[in-house]
Amino acid sequence: MKVAYYPGCSLEGTAKQYDMSAKHVCRGLGIELEEPHGWTCCGSSPALKMNRLLSTALSAHNLALMARQNVADVVAPCPFCFRRLKSAQEEIAEDPALRERVQQVIEEPLNGQLAIHNLLGFLSQKVGLDAIREKVIKPLKGLKVVPYYGCYVVKPPSVTSFDDPENPTSLDEILKVAGAEVLDWDFKVECCGAGLSLSKTEKVVELTGRLIKEAAWRGADAIVVVCQLCQANLDLRQQEIGAQENKNFAVPIIYFTQLLGLAFGYSPRDLGLNRHFVDPVAVLKEKGFA
Amino acid sequence: MLRITGAVSEKELLDQVMLRSGQNLLECLQCGKCSGGCPIASEKVGGPRQLIAQILSGMKQEALTNPTWWYCVSCGTCMTRCPVEINMYEVATALCELAEENGIAPSEPDIHLFEELFLKSVERYGRVNELRTVTAYNLKTKNPMKDMDKGITLMLKGAMSPLAMLTGWAKDAKTGRIFSLVRGGTEGEQA
Numbered sequence: 001m002k003v004a005y006y007p008g009c010s011l012e013g014t015a016k017q018y019d020m021s022a023k024h025v026c027r028g029l030g031i032e033l034e035e036p037h038g039w040t041c042c043g044s045s046p047a048l049k050m051n052r053l054l055s056t057a058l059s060a061h062n063l064a065l066m067a068r069q070n071v072a073d074v075v076a077p078c079p080f081c082f083r084r085l086k087s088a089q090e091e092i093a094e095d096p097a098l099r100e101r102v103q104q105v106i107e108e109p110l111n112g113q114l115a116i117h118n119l120l121g122f123l124s125q126k127v128g129l130d131a132i133r134e135k136v137i138k139p140l141k142g143l144k145v146v147p148y149y150g151c152y153v154v155k156p157p158s159v160t161s162f163d164d165p166e167n168p169t170s171l172d173e174i175l176k177v178a179g180a181e182v183l184d185w186d187f188k189v190e191c192c193g194a195g196l197s198l199s200k201t202e203k204v205v206e207l208t209g210r211l212i213k214e215a216a217w218r219g220a221d222a223i224v225v226v227c228q229l230c231q232a233n234l235d236l237r238q239q240e241i242g243a244q245e246n247k248n249f250a251v252p253i254i255y256f257t258q259l260l261g262l263a264f265g266y267s268p269r270d271l272g273l274n275r276h277f278v279d280p281v282a283v284l285k286e287k288g289f290a
Numbered sequence: 291m292l293r294i295t296g297a298v299s300e301k302e303l304l305d306q307v308m309l310r311s312g313q314n315l316l317e318c319l320q321c322g323k324c325s326g327g328c329p330i331a332s333e334k335v336g337g338p339r340q341l342i343a344q345i346l347s348g349m350k351q352e353a354l355t356n357p358t359w360w361y362c363v364s365c366g367t368c369m370t371r372c373p374v375e376i377n378m379y380e381v382a383t384a385l386c387e388l389a390e391e392n393g394i395a396p397s398e399p400d401i402h403l404f405e406e407l408f409l410k411s412v413e414r415y416g417r418v419n420e421l422r423t424v425t426a427y428n429l430k431t432k433n434p435m436k437d438m439d440k441g442i443t444l445m446l447k448g449a450m451s452p453l454a455m456l457t458g459w460a461k462d463a464k465t466g467r468i469f470s471l472v473r474g475g476t477e478g479e480q481a
Binding site: 017057155156160272 | 427
């Protein structure tokens with residue numbers, strides 16, 4: 001199966017390990033990921049906040065590039081890119097005047113409809129748990145994890161049309177198939193502070209602090225994420241969170257594709273597990289998975 | 291105490307926000323589920339319920355300087371729980387555009403600065419150069435050492451490359467042209 005793969009800016013930078021592990025896992029499952037040539041940023045939250053037309057136009061430009069790839073499906077690992085691309089396609093389909101205006105701005109025709117998936121939804125629903133189960137050669141038996149979905153992949157449901165917005169289960173299911181022990185917790189979809197990372201760091205410390213403390217209290221070996229913004233916020237702020245309570249937190253924050261990759265038999269280095277701020281390799285070694 | 295007099299001018303902001311955002315704020319029940327679940331609502335940052343109340347009451351200055359819509363990270367929690375499904379991040383965009391058109395200075399200059407620098411990188415290169423955007427932000431806020439220890443650790447682990455700072459990224463004419471056509475300018479014609 002060949003699909004268009006829209007990595008988004010972060011996956012070329014600080015979230016390279018998400019890109020690396022996604023590619024290994026998809027190759028293992030026989031899926032060909034094809035990047036659209038010359039893709040550009042979707043504008044992310046700054047464009048969405050500051051200029052509606054710009055935001056829709058940036059996504060539309062990428063949709064036009066992908067429409068030329070002769071594929072039916074688009075896969076976006078970044079939940080914000082996923083939500084923005086999906087939303088832009090719907091906005092344009094529902095509003096002929098907007099379509100006209102956007103076509104003028106991007107100077108390209110907008111035709112056709114693509115099926116736009118987030119990577120978690122694509123793997124768990126389109127590829128399917130049975131196909132994934134067949135590829136698991138090293139089940140992650142005894143690894144205790146809490147599944148963290150964050151916001152953009154499920155909320156708001158009228159835009160994402162994916163899983164349950166308050167108690168999603170697709171990541172739980174996929175991690176169970178990989179053999180991990182999935183712990184129950186209260187913060188599956190609680191916000192990490194997203195793009196306020198730099199400008200309101202104290203807010204991010206407050207919000208991620210709730211997640212880190214709960215995960216530690218539950219005895220999780222790691223928090224498993226599907227979003228690079230969640231990963232960065234949770235990975236980078238544990239010193240500040242610990243300093244407020246005179247504790248040392250070191251909870252590894254791992255992409256779900258990295259754990260799937262381990263279960264498929266790839267090495268930690270292939271999956272970029274050495275690139276994290278809080279080292280996940282030590283605990284994985286201790287449990288015999290690395 | 292604020293009393294609504296029924297003057298047409300009191301409805302001007304409400305009309306504009308509803309038109310631009312496509313959200314029917316007249317359906318708002320003021321139930322407060324939005325602010326109850328909002329990650330950024332606090333005593334200092336009023337939250338969505340307060341913001342909608344200000345718009346409904348024609349409190350233009352208060353609404354356009356309310357920090358809520360600057361803080362909004364478009365997580366979508368409020369809309370998920372809203373009984374009438376008001377999409378607040380669409381409202382945030384409408385207020386941001388209206389504040390700019392009305393010449394109102396951003397009430398949260400740090401958030402505004404970061405978002406501006408982010409979009410500048412997109413306009414120039416077509417994609418965001420994370421390291422350059424972060425460095426530019428830290429320099430402009432006169433806090434050049436912020437998170438430096440973290441950056442160095444990530445570089446040592448190979449997760450971030452200092453080369454991204456030094457080597458030039460290719461400029462992307464197409465994105466620059468989209469930006470300029472959105473602005474309605476003609477500068478993009480030469481691109």
